[in-house]
């Protein structure tokens with residue numbers, strides 16, 4: 045970060061600080077004049093000692109970087125520019141670390157190693173990978189496989205992480221489907237190992253890694269002693285504490301039909317909110333939109349929704365949940381959302397109809413044209 049970006053308000057002396065002494069008797073004037081240096085020194089000492097004690101008012105410091113294939117924006121509330129700078133820098137480094145650990149297509153990441161080295165035999169993996177994969181597996185069971193990180197063989201064909209030129213060959217998708225089955229991922233949390241039972245299987249943590257990175261970035265910021273802030277990785281966000289002045293963070297949810305508009309907003313404290321949308325990565329082929337959230341049963345884009353927002357305590361869980369609900373579709377998705385303690389959200393189905401969870405009704409402020 046450039047040092048000059050954190051500007052401090054300056055203390056300036058206004059003209060009203062000087063008094064005229066011309067009309068006073070001569071002896072008083074002389075006395076005053078002789079004492080002026082002493083007086084000035086006293087005022088100066090007073091000013092500097094009080095300045096040392098009082099710190100500037102807390103402000104929002106903010107920086108943005110392109111990471112995890114998206115624009116990551118970090119805001120922190122602090123009254124110390126150096127502290128804010130350090131916290132934001134550490135948070136970005138941590139996100140970069142997670143990107144190195146979990147990216148699907150980069151050589152040398154753990155995801156790539158698992159595909160290569162865990163086929164047919166257990167491989168010891170980092171504890172944080174055990175935690176993430178464990179939660180993904182829980183949601184695969186809860187959604188009967190609508191969410192499935194063993195979808196790697198299919199997403200490799202689609203290549204959503206590059207500028208897409210065409211859709212994959214239907215036969216290739218059909219073939220790759222036999223490698224998609226979350227029941228064939230053997231995770232041993234106790235020993236910290238993973239085994240992929242089917243030869244050629246590969247994992248894709250694209251639906252969860254951003255959320256985990258947001259959680260970890262927030263932990264880094266808190267670790268610097270900062271009490272409030274917000275991390276937003278292209279729609280995966282988490283806030284903690286409140287803005288200067290005590291106001292909650294106001295979060296806008298993107299309109300899936302108009303990228304420049306928001307469809308609604310909500311005030312959130314200490315919560316993660318993640319949105320999965322059909323507008324994030326897609327290709328239009330022969331007039332049909334093919335987006336990046338796939339139905340693991342078919343290998344083709346899930347067709348029930350346009351956008352799903354899920355809120356819960358951890359961004360990792362909200363990220364998994366938003367993708368899972370998207371694939372489940374509005375009816376089954378809402379049923380699961382209402383069942384999960386501590387989770388709220390909104391589903392917009394393929395026709396544009398909105399479904400809002402009971403805890404969000406009243407809290408979510410919809411844009412006027414949507415309320416008709």
Ligand code: AMP
Pocket residue numbers: 190191192193195199204248249250251252319320321324336337338339340363366367371
């Ligand atoms: P998100 O944007 O969080 O909804 O995640 C979408 C990404 O997750 C895609 O780019 C794929 O890498 C991966 N993905 C797509 N469909 C699924 C699915 N049904 N289950 C798990 N991961 C998926």
Ligand code: MG
Pocket residue numbers: 250251252318320362363364365366367
């Ligand atoms: Mg997700």
